[in-house]
């Protein structure tokens with residue numbers, strides 16, 4: 001196993017439909033550009049010197065990787081050291097999942113599936129502009145369980161206009177009853193230029209206010225506990241042992257390579273990212289150039305702060321000695337001005353895990369976690 005190696009992220013920028021709320025780098029799927037894109041991924045992978053490299057975890061995200069055809073999936077996955085990684089996740093959308101693809105993925109050693117469900121509510125699915133209906137979502141998850149996948153995530157979106165606490169609870173219970181071991185529950189981010197923002201404006205729909213958002217937060221926690229899923233990161237819940245290793249390593253400041261359109265990398269203390277323009281990406285790779293659009297090396301002090309902010313997202317918090325070892329800074333010193341105030345306000349707390357001193361967000365801080373973390377920037 002490749003335990004101490006970096007992670008690998010591969011981006012597939014194609015979807016069967018563009019959802020009304022989404023701002024991720026993706027466009028509509030069609031076979032020819034997807035073929036060319038997969039060859040470009042290969043070329044970028046080789047150019048980055050990754051052939052023969054080992055990765056602790058691999059995450060194939062998008063966009064919608066499951067929109068690829070069977071030969072395209074086969075070609076894509078043939079370049080990756082899947083079996084050696086401790087976890088390989090692929091994002092699937094219900095409308096492009098079928099048994100043949102599931103069997104292929106299982107046989108190639110994919111260990112974790114992440115389904116973009118968002119909600120099982122027919123009204124919610126229509127409002128969000130999803131390409132699947134609730135039955136298709138239920139069916140694709142049961143098919144994955146039948147195909148032998150144990151580690152299945154569903155993504156849910158919380159706080160869309162018209163969502164009730166009951167429908168949110170039902171979304172979580174439905175997922176859990178279907179056998180998923182992990183649920184990501186994201187608060188809806190409304191991008192002002194999105195189709196959803198226009199629909200909401202046209203119909204006088206509003207985002208939940210602070211009190212309502214707080215009720216959604218509490219209802220999420222209650223339903224997850226009932227389903228046996230522990231809260232381990234701001235937006236993530238899992239059965240014991242089923243947390244996403246790839247993301248956990250990133251939240252702890254781990255290194256990773258990103259291959260593909262708009263993919264970000266964090267290697268050797270440097271962050272860099274690829275262009276978001278598909279034509280430009282394909283063109284650069286065809287010319288044997290790299291497709292990097294920008295990069296930065298953070299000074300040590302900034303880097304330590306960035307590490308703290310990411311790491312505090314995890315419910316287990318930051319182990320103080322380990323943080324000092326990784327960053328060269330004691331967390332108590334780094335935040336000597338902010339800590340007393342955040343501890344006194346009950347937003348951060350010290351505790352001991354296996355005898356080791358750790359700093360974490362309190363339960364009261366979670367619904368306002370983003371504003372607490374901004375204070376530490």
Ligand SMILES: C[S@@+](CC[C@H](N)C(=O)[O-])C[C@H]1O[C@@H](n2cnc3c(N)ncnc32)[C@H](O)[C@@H]1O
Pocket residue numbers: 015021022023024061062063064091092093115116117118155156157186187188189190191
């Ligand atoms: C990059 S998307 C890719 C997954 C897949 N294509 C899908 O649509 O489900 C990953 C997840 O981000 C979440 N997401 C995307 N846009 C969002 C938004 N505006 N607000 C909240 N969550 C969002 C959705 O839950 C989605 O499943």
Ligand code: SF4
Pocket residue numbers: 014015016017018019022023024026062063064093116
């Ligand atoms: S949410 Fe997923 S399927 Fe929808 S447009 Fe974004 S990446 Fe594509």
